[in-house]
Amino acid sequence: AQKVTQAQTEISVVEKEDVTLDCVYETRDTTYYLFWYKQPPSGELVFLIRRNSFDEQNEISGRYSWNFQKSTSSFNFTITASQVVDSAVYFCALVIQGAQKLVFGQGTRLTINP
């Protein structure tokens, strides 16, 4: 069975600080996909990134970066120079090849204080 663990339930930082959201996953399959979604206070989830299991290159998109390490089964998300607009709940999710559903972590509530 697959599992995603986001051990940090809540994180609170001051604006402009860097913050890392942890995601650890479990699967025995060799082909799988990992996702990060953002859920702002408005409620809808917004797609941030997808990474397949064969691509361990780190990704950077503006202030966002992702560190995928198969050796530790982790797919961590870092926000550099955080802003108040980054305040949201962030979900990490996993799907294995051929499966029909995403497995979500419990989410991390990130609060950026001005």
Next chain:
Amino acid sequence: DGGITQSPKYLFRKEGQNVTLSCEQNLNHDAMYWYRQDPGQGLRLIYYSQIVNDFQKGDIAEGYSVSREKKESFPLTVTSAQKNPTAFYLCASSIARGPRDEQFFGPGTRLTVL
């Protein structure tokens, strides 16, 4: 604009009543999904549909029913058999008939049982 709409945004139900949550998409996506979100938990899959007139149970289908008579519509009925229906319900769609592609989410419906 293309996207997913859910209505109503807030819904109140008396115990013993069935209620139907609407989900419509104009993205021409094949696949649609219904998730339930409880406080402090990740999303759990209720039902999904990969094609018109076909749908499959997710992890927590008991007490729910769906239909997929049109590609753009995937309504969810919460029946009186659902013992604890108070939750936030999210509808999503994706272009492909599987979850490995990005899912687009609606704004959600918050259901409260009185």
